[in-house]
Amino acid sequence: MKWFQYLCTLAKALNHKDDVVNEFLTPGQLVKHPDQSDWGVGQVQSVVGHKITVNFEQAGKVVINGALISLELISQSNR
Structure with a gap:
């Protein structure tokens, strides 16, 4: 469990600016x-x-771990 927590923390630190998108998904x-x-x-x-x-x-x-994967938000026009 500690290993997983470490990986989540590392991923968040490396990808922090992209993780902001996941925080606002609805x-x-x-x-x-x-x-x-x-x-x-x-x-x-x-x-x-x-x-x-x-x-x-x-x-x-699919269940995504947002701490590890930053989903790309798209609009209807980009579809």
């Missing part, structure tokens, strides 16, 4: 996973702490 917003473009566009279902549940077009419901 249900209904459209996002993309930065490393999984084949998942398509996803709609945020819930945000509880760093746990972000997203329903992706091609991958279905």
